[in-house]
Amino acid sequence: MQDTLQQRGPDSADPVITARNVSVTYDLEHRDAMVLDDVSIDLRRGEILGVVGESGSGKSMLANAMMDAVEEPGITTGEVTYHPEDGDPVDVLDLSHDELNEFRWEEVSMVFQGALSSFNPTMDIRGHFEETLEAHDYDVDEGMERARQLLSDLYLNPDRVLDSYAHELSGGMSQRALIALSLILEPQVLLMDEPTAALDLLMQRSILSLLADIKEKYDLTILFITHDLPLVAGLADRLAILYAFELAEVGTAEQIAHNSKHPYTRALLQAVPNLDAPTESMRPIEGTAPNPAHVPDGCHYAPRCPLATKECHNESPPWVDVEEDHRSACFHYDEADEAVPFDLEEVSDA
Amino acid sequence: MSDRATPAANSWDDEDDDIVMSLEDVSVHFEKEQGIVESMFDEPETVQAVSDVSIDIPENDVLALVGESGCGKTTLGKTIIGVQRPTEGTVSYRGQDVWDARDGRGDVQIEHDDIRKALQMIHQDPGAALNPNRKVLTTLEAPLKKWDPDMSTEDRRARIFALLDRVGMEPPEDYAHRFPHQLSGGEQQRIALVRALLMNPDVILADEAVSALDVSLRVETMDLLLELQEQFNTSFVFISHNLSNARYLAKEAGGRIGIMYLGEIVEIGPPEEVLNDPQHPYSKVLRWATADLDPTAQKMTDPPVRSIDIPDPVNPPSGCRFHTRCPEAREVCKTESPELGEDAASPGGGRCAACFRTDPDHEYWDSEPLDGVDDAESPVLED
Numbered sequence: 001m002q003d004t005l006q007q008r009g010p011d012s013a014d015p016v017i018t019a020r021n022v023s024v025t026y027d028l029e030h031r032d033a034m035v036l037d038d039v040s041i042d043l044r045r046g047e048i049l050g051v052v053g054e055s056g057s058g059k060s061m062l063a064n065a066m067m068d069a070v071e072e073p074g075i076t077t078g079e080v081t082y083h084p085e086d087g088d089p090v091d092v093l094d095l096s097h098d099e100l101n102e103f104r105w106e107e108v109s110m111v112f113q114g115a116l117s118s119f120n121p122t123m124d125i126r127g128h129f130e131e132t133l134e135a136h137d138y139d140v141d142e143g144m145e146r147a148r149q150l151l152s153d154l155y156l157n158p159d160r161v162l163d164s165y166a167h168e169l170s171g172g173m174s175q176r177a178l179i180a181l182s183l184i185l186e187p188q189v190l191l192m193d194e195p196t197a198a199l200d201l202l203m204q205r206s207i208l209s210l211l212a213d214i215k216e217k218y219d220l221t222i223l224f225i226t227h228d229l230p231l232v233a234g235l236a237d238r239l240a241i242l243y244a245f246e247l248a249e250v251g252t253a254e255q256i257a258h259n260s261k262h263p264y265t266r267a268l269l270q271a272v273p274n275l276d277a278p279t280e281s282m283r284p285i286e287g288t289a290p291n292p293a294h295v296p297d298g299c300h301y302a303p304r305c306p307l308a309t310k311e312c313h314n315e316s317p318p319w320v321d322v323e324e325d326h327r328s329a330c331f332h333y334d335e336a337d338e339a340v341p342f343d344l345e346e347v348s349d350a
Numbered sequence: 351m352s353d354r355a356t357p358a359a360n361s362w363d364d365e366d367d368d369i370v371m372s373l374e375d376v377s378v379h380f381e382k383e384q385g386i387v388e389s390m391f392d393e394p395e396t397v398q399a400v401s402d403v404s405i406d407i408p409e410n411d412v413l414a415l416v417g418e419s420g421c422g423k424t425t426l427g428k429t430i431i432g433v434q435r436p437t438e439g440t441v442s443y444r445g446q447d448v449w450d451a452r453d454g455r456g457d458v459q460i461e462h463d464d465i466r467k468a469l470q471m472i473h474q475d476p477g478a479a480l481n482p483n484r485k486v487l488t489t490l491e492a493p494l495k496k497w498d499p500d501m502s503t504e505d506r507r508a509r510i511f512a513l514l515d516r517v518g519m520e521p522p523e524d525y526a527h528r529f530p531h532q533l534s535g536g537e538q539q540r541i542a543l544v545r546a547l548l549m550n551p552d553v554i555l556a557d558e559a560v561s562a563l564d565v566s567l568r569v570e571t572m573d574l575l576l577e578l579q580e581q582f583n584t585s586f587v588f589i590s591h592n593l594s595n596a597r598y599l600a601k602e603a604g605g606r607i608g609i610m611y612l613g614e615i616v617e618i619g620p621p622e623e624v625l626n627d628p629q630h631p632y633s634k635v636l637r638w639a640t641a642d643l644d645p646t647a648q649k650m651t652d653p654p655v656r657s658i659d660i661p662d663p664v665n666p667p668s669g670c671r672f673h674t675r676c677p678e679a680r681e682v683c684k685t686e687s688p689e690l691g692e693d694a695a696s697p698g699g700g701r702c703a704a705c706f707r708t709d710p711d712h713e714y715w716d717s718e719p720l721d722g723v724d725d726a727e728s729p730v731l732e733d
Contacts, residue, residue, distance in 0.1 A: 054566060204639070205641065206639075206653040206655075209652055230641035234641060234645050254646060268565065269643065271569050273568060273594035273597070273598045274642075276643070277643070279601050285566040344643060
C-alpha cells in the first residue's frame with residue numbers, strides 16, 4: 001500500500017512558513033555541535049502545529065530559526081520562507097536588522113516560558129503595551145482598546161492587569177498577559193515555546209482552551225513547542241516529533257497517537273504516564289539521548305532503537321510517506337508497531 | 351479519634367507501631383514579613399499553608415499529595431518528615447512527639463537524632479541539591495561520616511558502591527568519582543536518592559522528584575522508587591502537581607492519593623477511586639486538567655471552574671475554601687466548611703471527600719446556588 005503513495009515530502013498547499021533543510025550549528029573547538037540537523041517542515045496557514053521533543057532535542061532552536069533569532073555564535077543555515085497572505089514570499093534568514101524587527105511582532109511573534117523574565121520588572125503592564133505600539137508606529141489609543149479586548153478574552157480584568165507590575169500577578173496571570181502582549185500588533189503567526197511549562201496543570205489546560213478560542217477569533221497560525229505530548233495532543237492539528245536535533249515523524253495528532261510509524265514516537269507514547277492507561281503498560285525508554293557534539297552517524301535514535309540494523313547506524317533514514325499527510329524518518333517504519341507495541345484503543349478502554 | 355495520639359500510646363510496643371508518622375490536627379501558618387512602620391500599626395498577615403490536617407503514614411506505604419502550587423503540599427510534606435514545625439497540632443514518629451524530642455520536653459523515648467535520620471527528603475531539582483564542587487563519593491560519604499564516625503573507609507565505600515550499583519549506576523567506582531555536572535538529570539536524581547537511602551530511612555519525602563526529569567525518564571525513576579520501597583521497606587510521601595505521576599506511583603504501591611486545596615486535604619483515598627470516580631468538585635477539575643493521550647477523546651472545553659485564578663491564601667475564602675471557584679457551590683458553602691471525616695487519616699479509611707455533596711441529606715441540597723453556578727459547565731468526564 002505504501003508504494004502507491006506519492007512521496008510528497010514536506011510540501012503542503014498553503015504554508016505560512018516553510019523551513020527547508022534548516023540546521024543550526026555551534027562552532028566548537030574540536031568539532032561542530034549540531035543542535036538542529038536538516039529539518040524541513042511547513043507551518044500551514046490556520047493550523048496549530050505541535051512540536052514535541054525531550055529537553056535538549058532542539059525544539060526551541062526550531063522556533064528560533066523560524067524567526068532568525070538564534071543567538072550568536074549559533075549559525076543558521078538552510079531556507080526559511082514566510083508567505084504573507086497577500087504579497088511576495090519573504091526570505092527570513094536574509095532580512096536586515098530593521099526588517100527583522102518589523103517582521104517579528106507584526107507578522108510573527110513569540111511567547112516564551114516564564115513570563116516574569118519576559119516583562120521588564122520596573123515597568124507596569126500598560127507600559128509594555130504602549131511601548132510596543134509606539135516602537136512600531138501604531139496608534140496607541142486604538143491599540144490599547146485592542147489590548148483591553150485581548151486581556152478580557154484571556155479571562156483577565158484589563159484595568160487591574162494594566163496597572164500592575166509583573167511581580168504583582170500570579171504566574172498564570174502574567175503568562176496570559178504576555179500572550180495578550182504578543183498579539184497586540186495583530187501577527188499572523190504565534191510561536192510558543194513551552195508557554196505553559198512553569199504553570200500548574202489546571203492553569204495549563206485553561207490557557208490551552210483559551211488559546212483554541214483565541215486562535216479562531218483572531219485567525220492565527222500557532223506553533224506550539226512542548227515536551228508534554230498529552231498536553232498538546234488535543235489542541236494541535238498536526239504533531240512533529242523531534243528526537244536529538246532531527247525530525248522523527250510528522251503527522252496529524254490522530255495519526256501520531258493512534259498509528260505512529262516511528263519507534264521513538266511509539267516508545268515516547270509508552271513512556272508517558274497517562275491517567276487512563278493501565279500502569280503496567282508504561283515502560284521507560286532505554287538509554288539516553290546523545291550529546292550535540294557527538295551525535296551518532298546515521299539515524300540518531302539507532303543506539304536506543306530495538307529495530308536498529310547496520311544500515312541505521314551508517315545512513316540517515318529517508319523520509320517515507322506512510323499514509324496521506326503522515327511521514328516518518330525510519331528504515332523500518334513498517335515494523336515499528338510490532339517492535340514497540342502501543343495500542344491507544346486498548347490503553348484508553350482499560 | 352483513636353487512642354494513638356494520647357500519651358498512653360507513646361510506647362514502643364504499642365499495637366499501632368507499624369504507623370511510622372502520625373499527624374494530628376496539624377496547622378502551619380506563616381507570617382508575612384513587615385516593614386518597621388507597618389509592624390507598629392498592623393497585625394502581620396498570616397498565610398495558612400496547612401490547616402487542620404490529620405494523617406497517618408504506615409510502614410512501606412505511598413502517600414501522593416497533589417494540588418496546585420501554593421496549596422501547601424510541600425509544607426505538609428515537610429511537616430510530615432519533621433522539618434517544618436507545626437503552628438498547631440502534633441507530629442509523632444512511632445508514638446514519640448517529634449518536636450518534644452527536638453526540644454527535650456517530657457519523657458523522650460526516641461532521640462531526635464534518630465528521628466531525623468529516619469526521615470529523609472529528595473528535592474525537585476537534583477542539580478541544585480548536590481554540591482557542584484564535590485565528587486559524588488564525597489557527597490555520599492558526608493552523612494555516613496556524621497552519623498557513623500567509627501565506620502572504616504573501606505566499609506563506607508563498600509556500602510556506597512553497593513547502593514550505587516543497586517540504583518543501576520554501573521560501574522559504581524566510575525560514577526562515584528564524577529562531579530554532578532558530569533551526570534544526567536536522571537543520574538543526579540539517583541544520587542540524591544542514594545544519599546537519602548544511606549540512612550535506612552523509614553519515610554522519604556519526594557518533593558516533585560520526577561517533575562524536572564524528561565518524560566522518558568519519569569517512569570523509570572518512579573519504578574526505581576517502587577523497587578527500593580519494596581526492598582528497604584521505606585514509605586514515600588510523593589508530592590506532585592501531576593495526577594498521572596501520582597497515580598502511577600500510588601497505584602503500583604497500593605498507596606493513597608490526597609488532593610489538596612488551599613492548605614486542606616479535600617479528598618483522599620486509593621488512586622483508582624479518587625481518580626476514576628472523584629467525589630469532590632475540585633478533584634473533578636484536576637481530572638479535567640489532566641490531558642488525555644488520545645486526541646479524539648480530548649475536547650477543548652472551557653475550564654469547569656468559575657474563576658481560573660486561585661484565591662489569595664492570606665485571606666482564604668470562608669466556609670468551603672473552594673466555593674469561590676466551585677462549579678457546584680451553593681449558599682451554604684459560603685458559611686459552613688465541610689469535614690473530611692475521621693477515617694480519612696488512617697490508610698484503611700477508604701476514600702473520603704470534604705464536600706457536602708457526598709451527604710444526600712445535607713442542607714446543601716436545599717440551598718440556593720451561587721452566582722454563575724448555573725452558567726458554569728460541568729467537567730467533561732468519560733467513564
